[in-house]
Amino acid sequence: MRKIRMAILVAAFGLVLPGFAKDPEPQFKSVEAKHFTKSEGVELSPEFTDYLYAELRAELTKAKLFGQVIGEGEVVDAADAPASIVIEGGITEYKKGSAVKDALIGFTAGWRSLKVETTIKRRSDQKVIVSPQIHVRASPRWKDKVLAKEAAQQIVKEIKKALKDSGTGT
Amino acid sequence: MGCRLPRSGPLGSFALERGFGGDCGVALLRVVFTQSPMTEARLNFRRTSYVCRWLLALSTTACLKAMADEPKPKPENTVHVEVSEAVKPQTFARGLKFFVADVTDRSGNAQPMLVYRPRGGIFLDRAPTEIMREGLTTCLKSADALAADRESADFVLTIYLFRFGLSDSSGMDFFGKVEFAAVVKNPRTGKSQQVSASGTSIAGVAVLKKNIQKNVLENINKAFGDALRNFLRGEKLRDAVGTLDVPAEPKAPPAAEKPVMQK
Numbered sequence: 341m342r343k344i345r346m347a348i349l350v351a352a353f354g355l356v357l358p359g360f361a362k363d364p365e366p367q368f369k370s371v372e373a374k375h376f377t378k379s380e381g382v383e384l385s386p387e388f389t390d391y392l393y394a395e396l397r398a399e400l401t402k403a404k405l406f407g408q409v410i411g412e413g414e415v416v417d418a419a420d421a422p423a424s425i426v427i428e429g430g431i432t433e434y435k436k437g438s439a440v441k442d443a444l445i446g447f448t449a450g451w452r453s454l455k456v457e458t459t460i461k462r463r464s465d466q467k468v469i470v471s472p473q474i475h476v477r478a479s480p481r482w483k484d485k486v487l488a489k490e491a492a493q494q495i496v497k498e499i500k501k502a503l504k505d506s507g508t509g510t
Numbered sequence: 511m512g513c514r515l516p517r518s519g520p521l522g523s524f525a526l527e528r529g530f531g532g533d534c535g536v537a538l539l540r541v542v543f544t545q546s547p548m549t550e551a552r553l554n555f556r557r558t559s560y561v562c563r564w565l566l567a568l569s570t571t572a573c574l575k576a577m578a579d580e581p582k583p584k585p586e587n588t589v590h591v592e593v594s595e596a597v598k599p600q601t602f603a604r605g606l607k608f609f610v611a612d613v614t615d616r617s618g619n620a621q622p623m624l625v626y627r628p629r630g631g632i633f634l635d636r637a638p639t640e641i642m643r644e645g646l647t648t649c650l651k652s653a654d655a656l657a658a659d660r661e662s663a664d665f666v667l668t669i670y671l672f673r674f675g676l677s678d679s680s681g682m683d684f685f686g687k688v689e690f691a692a693v694v695k696n697p698r699t700g701k702s703q704q705v706s707a708s709g710t711s712i713a714g715v716a717v718l719k720k721n722i723q724k725n726v727l728e729n730i731n732k733a734f735g736d737a738l739r740n741f742l743r744g745e746k747l748r749d750a751v752g753t754l755d756v757p758a759e760p761k762a763p764p765a766a767e768k769p770v771m772q773k
Contacts, residue, residue: 411744
């Protein structure tokens with residue numbers, strides 16, 4: 341009985357311990373997200389790009405990889421430039437989808453689709469760290485901004501993956 | 511008396527009944543069309559008036575409900591937005607002083623203080639123009655870059671506010687957005703340039719009204735701070751100031767006194 345209690349105590353301690361661990365040190369001093377451009381033929385409102393920009397910034401803040409998530413066109417100290425990155429991109433394709441197909445066929449037929457090309461560069465020398473191509477889909481019954489949320493999450497995921505592959509990234 | 515009876519078909523078979531009705535003994539003529547479809551339904555105005563009354567009652571109820579749903583500012587649904595942490599403006603080659611002249615609302619919003627309509631609404635305690643002016647002056651003052659008056663300022667700022675509050679989101683969160691343009695004017699030369707800035711913030715939705723209010727306030731505060739930072743630390747302001755700032759005219763040296771010739 342005593343051994344079981346001890347085991348429970350140790351297990352509980354082991355579970356709680358990671359909660360007290362410090363957040364990892366951010367790998368970059370700052371990150372700047374820019375508004376994504378739209379290719380010709382992409383029928384999305386300017387509000388969509390604003391929302392995508394906001395979502396991307398929110399996701400970057402959540403990722404805790406960067407000391408500061410700065411707004412578009414903000415100045416950065418020259419000393420911090422080598423440890424700062426810039427995220428640029430463009431929406432290359434957008435399909436509205438079909439609610440009728442979605443209702444009649446199902447199985448993701450008629451879903452909205454968004455393709456985004458992203459480039460992540462180092463601020464100091466403009467060296468491209470990674471350039472993921474994101475493709476997200478969502479039901480036409482949902483708002484198109486759901487795609488922006490999904491795309492932002494995927495971009496940050498790709499950045500994390502690229503930084504993990506390349507070691508520190510700095 | 512003109513006859514409106516159809517001239518063909520069932521007209522061939524009708525009966526004319528004659529009788530007396532009422533106390534006054536007015537003769538009633540009842541034309542009974544035995545086969546004509548015109549006689550099938552007699553208008554019952556009593557039923558129609560009932561339907562009208564019901565419709566009137568329903569529309570009145572709907573109007574009253576709509577009036578009740580129209581949010582009104584109360585202390586419990588009013589939030590106080592202010593810049594939580596003063597943004598430190600970028601440093602310029604020489605210490606410049608700015609003066610905030612006018613803040614104009616260009617949002618075209620009939621109710622600029624109503625930021626969230628559902629669930630009784632959420633209101634700002636002041637007009638967005640006032641909040642903007644206060645936030646900007648606080649930030650400039652914190653860096654000792656606020657001029658006391660227009661005359662002593664190196665640059666005069668005129669702000670045009672395009673958006674202040676929440677914007678359309680995906681439905682799964684609140685999307686706060688503050689957008690404005692500042693006209694930076696050098697009062698000495700009279701030249702000016704426009705600098706635009708925006709701030710955004712995303713916050714999660716909530717179910718309880720108290721939490722909704724908290725999230726909305728946090729969201730707007732963040733977006734507001736972000737917009738101020740975007741303006742005060744932006745490259746656009748730096749470029750505008752660099753273009754407009756002309757070095758002060760050197761003061762004319764005092765007239766050199768002619769040396770007195772000594773004899």
